[in-house]
Amino acid sequence: MLQRAQVRIARHLEAELLVAHDLPLASYDVLSQLAEAPERRLRMNDLAGRVLLSRSGLTRLIDRLQRDGLVNREACESDARGLFAVLTDAGVARLAEATPTYLRGVRAHFLDALGPDEIGQVRELVARLTGATGAP
Template identity: 95%
Template sequence: MLQRAQVRITRHLEAELLVAHDLPLASYDVLSQLAEAPERRLRMNDLAGRVLLSRSGLTRLIDRLQRDGLVSREACESDARGLFAVLTDAGAARLAEATPTYLRGVRAHFLDVLGPDEIGHVRELVTRLAGATDAS
């Protein structure tokens, strides 16, 4: 049941972002993670962990975002093999345009379905579940 709810919500969010901004949910997630990072940049390995993608899956996604001018790649000075994904100004602008759509979707498909007390309970349960899975 948890998986069905998660899939239903993410499908709605994805559809809304695609229609309004031609931006898949995974791309929104990458742009959002980069926007929150210091200097709008993250090492590719760290970014892959944050967006729950394999390294190869993230590489393909970054290729598309780079082609669209939303992200750039920079070499890591301290590690010749390392690469940073960097949010461009165009990427930040696209994220700013898409964020209201994303937040409306989260509200409509998740928060408005629950009562105020239920939201607190869900937050507590999800935090506990995340901590339990991180420990194992």
């Protein structure tokens, strides 16, 4: 049941982001994670964990975002094998354009289905579950 709800909400959000901004939900998630990171950059391994993608899946997604000018890759000076994904100014702008659509979708497909007390309960339960599983 939880999985169905998550998939249904994600499908709605994905469709709305694609129609309005030609931006898949996974791309929105990557841009959002980078925007919140110090200096708008994260090591690829850390980013993969935050967006729940495999390293190869993230590599393909970053390739597309880099082609679109939304993200750059930079070498890690302290580890020659390490790479950073860095949000560009164009990525910041695209995220700013897409965020109202994303937030409207979250409200319409999730929050509006719950009462004020239920929202608080969901917040507490999700915090407990993510803390118990060690998720970021």
